[in-house]
Amino acid sequence: MATTHKLILGNCMSMEEIPDGSVHLMVTSPPYFNAPFDYKGLFKTYGQYLGVLRNFAQETFRVLQNGRIAVLNIDDMLIDGEKFPIVADATKIFQEAGFRYRDRIIWKKPDGYLRISRRSGVILQNPYPMYFYPDNLLENIIIFQKGKFDYHSISKDVREKSKVDTKEIQKNKWYMTLWEMNNVMPGSPLEKGIAAFPEELPYRAIKLFSYKGETVLDPFAGSGTTMKKARELERNSIGIEIKKSLVPVIKKKLGFDGGQNTFFTDQNDKLEIINRKAGKYGHIS
């Protein structure tokens, strides 16, 4: 099945190119608040960060078809000893945008992840009270729904073609609220400097919450992981990314760079790049 992929270069606080109710699933990982990845200092205040999330939530609600799902990989952020309650605030913001809060899954990274994000060393070096900072190997995946899904709106044929493999669900324990998945190693070639999520995350979301031939949106596209999995799973995709410099990375990841990509079944797939004019919601280089 040939699929189409659209990359919009601009700020996802506006999704003006996307018509109301035209998207079937949203999967994304918003930038961290003041993380060393994504531009340090991109958000001057926490309030400004929440403002971006608010616009993104409202636009996501507008473009999603009724009954459909929004999946956010997001986590609280510790800055100078203060934890910012991003998960709670994002949940509230999505509820205020009209969504129903449907579920929360915890993503557990392998224990080896600690080797690259150690904070517990503080108490090991100073084994006294008040030096305790636990290592964090968890992230949240929060799931929202717009209204109720009409199961009869899907044809029998598409329903069968999109069938989920129950053996895979059992074997990899998708049925629990704890998903153990490897993280992307920082410095891996395509994702260098991008806080990319593992392919397994959009893979599960796309399989569980969309049908073949439908459209999956990632408003913070990064290296294009969601778009790649959408293509592999025979879904169309729309990505929005503010950094124009990521175009070559996204093209490569999606297999639109002229290289050999044996894992894609249809060579008639298309990638369209929409370069927003500079302005309020334009891209940055």
Ligand SMILES: C[S@@+](CC[C@H](N)C(=O)[O-])C[C@H]1O[C@@H](n2cnc3c(N)ncnc32)[C@H](O)[C@@H]1O
């Ligand atoms: C956490 S990364 C996403 C990584 C992605 N999931 C992947 O696997 O590669 C967040 C991305 O959002 C982009 N970004 C930040 N603010 C944005 C905005 N307002 N609109 C669109 N993209 C934005 C950043 O440039 C960064 O590439």
